[in-house]
Amino acid sequence: MKNINMAKEKRRLLRLEKLGTDHPICGTCGEKDWRCMERHHVSDYGRDKTKVCICRNCHRKVSDDQKDHPAFDPDADPVLDSIGHFLLGLADLLILIIEKLYEFGHILIELAKPSIEQEAVHE
Amino acid sequence: MNDFTARPVTDHLPISLRAFAKLDSEKARLKKFSNDGAIPQGPSDWTLIFDCETTTNPSQRLSFGTYQFRKHGELMESGIFYDAHNNTSGEYAALKEYAARHGLELISRDEFVHEIFFELAYKMRAAIVGFNLPFDLSRIAIGHGSARKSFAGGFSLSLSENQRLPNVQIKHQSSRAAFIQFAGPFKGSGNRSKQKRGEKEAVRRGHFIDVKTLASALFARSFSLKSLSDFLAIENSKLDFDEFDGPITEKMIDYAVRDTQATWECYEKLIGKFNVLGLHQTLPEKIYSEAGVGKAYLKEMAIKPWQQCQPDFPNAIMGKIMASYFGGRSEIRIRREMRQVMLCDFLSMYPTVCTLMGLWRNVIATGIDHYDATDEATEFLESVTLELLQSKAIWKKLAILVRVKPDCDIFPVRTEYGDAKQATIGLNDLTAKRPLWFTLADCIVAKLLGGKNPEIIKAIGFKPKRKQRELRNISIGGDDNYCINPAKDDFYKRLIELRHETKSEMHGADALEFDHLDTAQHNLKILANSTSYGIFVEINVSDAKSGSKVAVHCGDDDAYKISPSKLEKPGTYFNPLLASLITGAARLMLAVTERLALDKGLEWSFCDTDSMALAKPAAMPQSKFTYKVAEIIDWFDKLNPYDFGGSILKSEAVNFGLYGNSKLEPLYCYAISAKRYALFNLDAGGKPILRKASAHGLGHLRAPYDKRNPAIGIAPPQDKLSNIGVKRPGFSGGGFI
Numbered sequence: 001m002k003n004i005n006m007a008k009e010k011r012r013l014l015r016l017e018k019l020g021t022d023h024p025i026c027g028t029c030g031e032k033d034w035r036c037m038e039r040h041h042v043s044d045y046g047r048d049k050t051k052v053c054i055c056r057n058c059h060r061k062v063s064d065d066q067k068d069h070p071a072f073d074p075d076a077d078p079v080l081d082s083i084g085h086f087l088l089g090l091a092d093l094l095i096l097i098i099e100k101l102y103e104f105g106h107i108l109i110e111l112a113k114p115s116i117e118q119e120a121v122h123e
Numbered sequence: 124m125n126d127f128t129a130r131p132v133t134d135h136l137p138i139s140l141r142a143f144a145k146l147d148s149e150k151a152r153l154k155k156f157s158n159d160g161a162i163p164q165g166p167s168d169w170t171l172i173f174d175c176e177t178t179t180n181p182s183q184r185l186s187f188g189t190y191q192f193r194k195h196g197e198l199m200e201s202g203i204f205y206d207a208h209n210n211t212s213g214e215y216a217a218l219k220e221y222a223a224r225h226g227l228e229l230i231s232r233d234e235f236v237h238e239i240f241f242e243l244a245y246k247m248r249a250a251i252v253g254f255n256l257p258f259d260l261s262r263i264a265i266g267h268g269s270a271r272k273s274f275a276g277g278f279s280l281s282l283s284e285n286q287r288l289p290n291v292q293i294k295h296q297s298s299r300a301a302f303i304q305f306a307g308p309f310k311g312s313g314n315r316s317k318q319k320r321g322e323k324e325a326v327r328r329g330h331f332i333d334v335k336t337l338a339s340a341l342f343a344r345s346f347s348l349k350s351l352s353d354f355l356a357i358e359n360s361k362l363d364f365d366e367f368d369g370p371i372t373e374k375m376i377d378y379a380v381r382d383t384q385a386t387w388e389c390y391e392k393l394i395g396k397f398n399v400l401g402l403h404q405t406l407p408e409k410i411y412s413e414a415g416v417g418k419a420y421l422k423e424m425a426i427k428p429w430q431q432c433q434p435d436f437p438n439a440i441m442g443k444i445m446a447s448y449f450g451g452r453s454e455i456r457i458r459r460e461m462r463q464v465m466l467c468d469f470l471s472m473y474p475t476v477c478t479l480m481g482l483w484r485n486v487i488a489t490g491i492d493h494y495d496a497t498d499e500a501t502e503f504l505e506s507v508t509l510e511l512l513q514s515k516a517i518w519k520k521l522a523i524l525v526r527v528k529p530d531c532d533i534f535p536v537r538t539e540y541g542d543a544k545q546a547t548i549g550l551n552d553l554t555a556k557r558p559l560w561f562t563l564a565d566c567i568v569a570k571l572l573g574g575k576n577p578e579i580i581k582a583i584g585f586k587p588k589r590k591q592r593e594l595r596n597i598s599i600g601g602d603d604n605y606c607i608n609p610a611k612d613d614f615y616k617r618l619i620e621l622r623h624e625t626k627s628e629m630h631g632a633d634a635l636e637f638d639h640l641d642t643a644q645h646n647l648k649i650l651a652n653s654t655s656y657g658i659f660v661e662i663n664v665s666d667a668k669s670g671s672k673v674a675v676h677c678g679d680d681d682a683y684k685i686s687p688s689k690l691e692k693p694g695t696y697f698n699p700l701l702a703s704l705i706t707g708a709a710r711l712m713l714a715v716t717e718r719l720a721l722d723k724g725l726e727w728s729f730c731d732t733d734s735m736a737l738a739k740p741a742a743m744p745q746s747k748f749t750y751k752v753a754e755i756i757d758w759f760d761k762l763n764p765y766d767f768g769g770s771i772l773k774s775e776a777v778n779f780g781l782y783g784n785s786k787l788e789p790l791y792c793y794a795i796s797a798k799r800y801a802l803f804n805l806d807a808g809g810k811p812i813l814r815k816a817s818a819h820g821l822g823h824l825r826a827p828y829d830k831r832n833p834a835i836g837i838a839p840p841q842d843k844l845s846n847i848g849v850k851r852p853g854f855s856g857g858g859f860i
Contacts, residue, residue: 001192001199001200002197002198002199002200004194004199006243009247010246010247013167013169013246013247013248014246016164016167017164017248017327020164021164022164022165022167022168
């Protein structure tokens with residue numbers, strides 16, 4: 001075999017297989033490195049099977065947010081309860097995205113400002 | 124029509140009717156259709172290509188094989204594997220010496236299976252590529268058994284004694300295609316924590332790609348590795364070699380190594396062609412035929428299959444639809460007699476009748492409504508004439524099935540003619556006590572050719588419900604010039620028009636542009652053919668479990684139950700109404716041609732689905748014959764539904780001189796059946812110059828048998844056609860008789 005770290009290559013491919021895509025990308029921050037990508041249960045583990053691909057950092061944040069969601073109620077209507085938790089989980093993700101949008105927006109505005117050299121040229 | 128005289132009944136034959144047979148539990152087994160646009164995860168960027176050479180005795184055991192393991196196309200490792208049991212020490216030495224000299228790995232079969240096939244290809248989700256892959260997989264297997272579940276009826280190959288490594292399951296579909304997958308892992312070898320939680324673990328099924336299958340699906344023809352290499356003009360074509368009887372030699376290893384290289388190069392080119400189609404939701408390994416390409420396009424447009432839209436469509440009506448279904452008309456009229464003919468064929472027959480009848484609207488509908496059309500059909504049949512059939516509007520009224528009481532009427536019949544052991548379909552006089560279902564088009568055929576109106580007892584008309592929402596536009600081949608809006612365009616019409624336009628642009632294009640346009644027109648042709656008929660009547664046969672009960676619907680309102688040995692599972696886009704209407708309309712096209720020919724004093728030699736060989740009566744002068752054929756062709760001008768002019772009936776190129784000569788050349792036909800005939804010109808000495816030959820159904824006498832593996836009990840060819848003076852232009856080898 002040509003010079004290639006096969007052990008690492010196998011880890012990469014196994015990870016991508018578990019992620020279900022060869023081109024993972026964090027839906028909230030844009031991270032693409034396969035080594036820090038994970039699958040997140042939107043409605044919290046055990047409530048619904050829907051999973052999304054996000055990075056470890058964002059996963060930690062939204063999983064922590066899920067701890068503040070209403071606790072499991074055995075008497076609740078399972079369908080409505082499941083939909084409700086899904087919407088809360090989705091909202092957590094959207095909040096992260098909104099934070100990121102603010103951050104990117106400010107970065108672009110900063111970038112758009114004329115540099116000191118350009119101001120000097122105009123003067 | 125008033126001078127009808129009943130012809131006497133000559134044969135009393137049992138006839139067979141197509142039926143709709145459904146398991147009670149079938150509804151629940153329909154696959155959920157997904158049109159969410161999600162791209163399935165395909166193989167990783169690694170590819171294993173391998174090929175086996177075998178012993179020449181009947182057991183065809185593995186002698187040695189060659190492989191390549193590539194990443195992103197770059198060769199990472201290549202080598203030779205061998206089976207020590209089937210090689211002499213001298214042969215092993217030859218392999219060892221060759222491998223060392225060419226920098227190849229030399230490993231045993233066991234090492235290949237464990238260290239390459241499973242450790243690398245299986246675990247790394249590589250594409251596993253070969254030419255005629257089932258054969259090569261079976262050569263590296265150490266055991267086999269019967270596959271189960273969805274692969275029931277197929278084989279399960281064991282490649283290793285390690286039971287934790289999965290078997291490979293193979294189920295043959297046709298001479299060109301087989302389903303291949305890894306079986307589920309050995310029980311207890313999965314993720315324990317998931318098993319404890321009762322969660323199902325995803326099974327790694329592998330990505331097996333048979334180059335032979337993909338090539339035949341993309342180009343609608345069969346290939347050997349040699350012919351595919353030539354067709355795709357790859358750099359390292361398959362080598363010629365036929366000394367397989369002797370020991371392993373350098374030349375033999377060269378040949379084997381080249382086979383793997385040629386397989387890779389063909390695969391790379393085919394994947395390039397596949398990617399150009401823009402079928403993002405379908406993996407190439409899931410394309411088993413042209414129809415697979417068609418289905419992939421329908422999926423790309425997010426068209427929900429009719430069965431999913433309308434699962435509660437009455438089974439009794441499905442039975443009536445199936446009873447009215449017959450395939451294309453294929454018939455011989457002048458047998459074993461040399462006659463001068465002109466071969467005419469219809470422009471894209473099935474897409475054309477789909478367009479004339481407006482059937483695309485049914486494909487994108489949320490369902491189909493049915494209504495009593497008895498009066499409508501009776502009045503229509505009374506009034507319809509040959510002249511009226513020149514009106515395009517008339518063809519839109521043909522979405523009707525009728526129940527008639529045949530009384531010396533010409534209808535398609537499925538029966539065992541003569542001494543035949545198998546039922547075939549013929550168009551002949553039919554008298555039956557029991558009323559039967561046909562398309563309205565078949566009734567018009569009966570009127571045109573038989574001379575009287577069949578007696579209609581009942582008729583059912585069909586209309587599409589509202590269009591599906593969320594349909595997606597597609598760009599054929601990813602080219603925005605070939606954009607189709609499935610909700611607004613008549614898909615079939617647009618395809619044929621785009622192809623015509625593309626072919627026109629090819630005249631005068633430079634070489635690069637010509638290639639681009641040629642690929643585009645080819646893609647359009649495949650798409651038109653693969654979506655206009657076959658997928659609507661796709662039925663997959665499987666073995667029935669003992670005790671299975673099936674309700675059979677066959678034209679009556681009531682069903683009867685049977686315990687069958689086989690089950691019929693409808694394909695994804697199964698819609699037999701469309702299949703029945705399309706083939707019925709195509710038979711009507713041929714019947715109109717026949718009527719026109721007979722009225723003009725011509726005869727015909729054979730017809731096959733979309734073509735008819737019109738025959739010159741012996742006494743008719745040549746100029747009169749060609750004039751009358753031209754009149755028949757012109758008759759179909761008015762039925763052209765496309766935005767370009769001309770008749771939909773064409774005079775085939777074989778009627779003209781060789782090598783682009785536009786002058787009509789007398790063409791002769793000698794036919795023994797509708798699909799076994801020879802068309803030829805005669806040279807100055809009266810010897811035939813073969814122009815076209817059809818040998819359908821003779822495959823068992825030809826490939827895949829060759830000198831190394833002759834068919835048992837069939838005599839070798841007597842002589843080459845060229846040796847008896849038959850010239851076959853553009854073909855140097857000469858055929859055999």
